[in-house]
Amino acid sequence: MSVPRFWRRLKNLYNLIGTQCKKCGEYHYPPRTICPKCRRSSLIVPYKFKGLGEVLTYTIVHSAAKDYAKHTPYILAIIRLDEGPSLTSQVICDHADIHIGMKVKSTFRKLGEESEKGMIYYGTKFVPLATPPRKD
């Protein structure tokens, strides 16, 4: 993605800032300029999510497009935030531990990089809320 497109979303990606419609109370992440429920009568304000949620579904990506190829295999997941909306992100944990229903919290991480001289993307990923007991 081009630098301006990424830059425009920095605060959302870094800080998990979405929107809330003050008319109906619904939260949105990614942010929206119009509430799908209230449409033209929506009252949109920015909202910083608490960063707590649950894994709705996941996959382990073994083959990725070029900006992410270095990071495979990685866990891609859809996470439902406690406030309601769902988003796509990555979960950092032992691949054997990931499961549907896992409680997770947000964390600031590198997302990907274009090349040695290219842009490095940062953003929000997730980690398990409870550290699993050590196996040794």
Added chain:
Amino acid sequence: MRDVAIIGVGCTEFGELWDKSFRELFVEAGISAIEDAGIQGGKIDALYVGNMSGGRFIEQEHIGSLIADYAGLASLNIPSTRVEAACASGGLALRQGIIAVASGYHDIVIAGGAEKMTDVDAETTTDALAAAADREWEGVMGATFPGLYAMIARLHMHRYGTTSEQLASVAVKNHHNGMMNPKAQFQHEISIEAVLNSVMVADPLHVFDCSPISDGASAVVLAPAEVARKYTDTPVYVKASAQASGTLSLHDRRDITTLDATVVAAKKAYNMANVTPSDIDFAEVHDCFTIAEICAIEDLGFVRKGDGGKASQEGMTAIGGKIPINTSGGLKACGHPVGATGVKQAVEITMQLRGEAGKRQVDGAEIGLTHNVGGSGGTAVIHIFGRER
């Protein structure tokens, strides 16, 4: 609104066609469709072309003009329109053609689709296809196309007990059908074990759960139903054309294992054709991944939600089963040149309804359905065709 009929069909072979260019493919499909219809170029009122990403795959936009020109129709100045809805571009081009004839605006229309995907490397292809999802909020987070469908599959397995073997049975069946289709990219059998032992792309989807990267083109000739018999003894009538949208991102869906766009478009199509799912004799559905076919047969109402895997494994969707699915080999074995796929589905239904499908012929085929999806479910296009008007 006028009734519409298909009076001619054409399709190139699908596959890695390194010696053929985009324009050559489209012209080949178009010419075979108009020869099948027995019409002259001067009769054509308009062209609609489904194409997902000429810009990324062959660095060419303005596809409408290119097609009209290389089809030899530039001197006739026939209007030509490119239609795009990711992997549903072909189905949508067909729908635009049908609407143009039904409205009375045009009489003879060519609806086609084409994609040339093998002129760039596989990474570029993967990235171009990822543009069918939300680049800013899925792609940037590392979502790949197989990754999105893998997340549908994972939840389907968790919720309904669907197994990897059941997913694999879809690929095995579609390869079996593809073996009987001389235009198919893969014309050989595969086994459940071969699917399960193939490389993992996005867990639980193996590479043999995925449709391939393909080149190909397909076209149909549309005419008002009342004059269709002037051109052919075996017109195929369009009984319904329906389209619905869903959220662009998978994470925004009401239910991750249901494509609401398919459910809504199907309901509209069944109402328009005045049929129920049990009246459909066979269907071409959008099996970009094995899980997609399982969700499709559920969302189209052929089986109950959650029963798709079991039904596939038990042979319900095989030729000779209760509802044969993807007799062409589907996207999995026939190939998936994205812009061409939706039109190819209509070509297959037409050949079946005319009784011209050879070894893969469905006995007593009277009513067939096509189901074409864009992205992970942001667009669904459904058509119902019949031998009788």
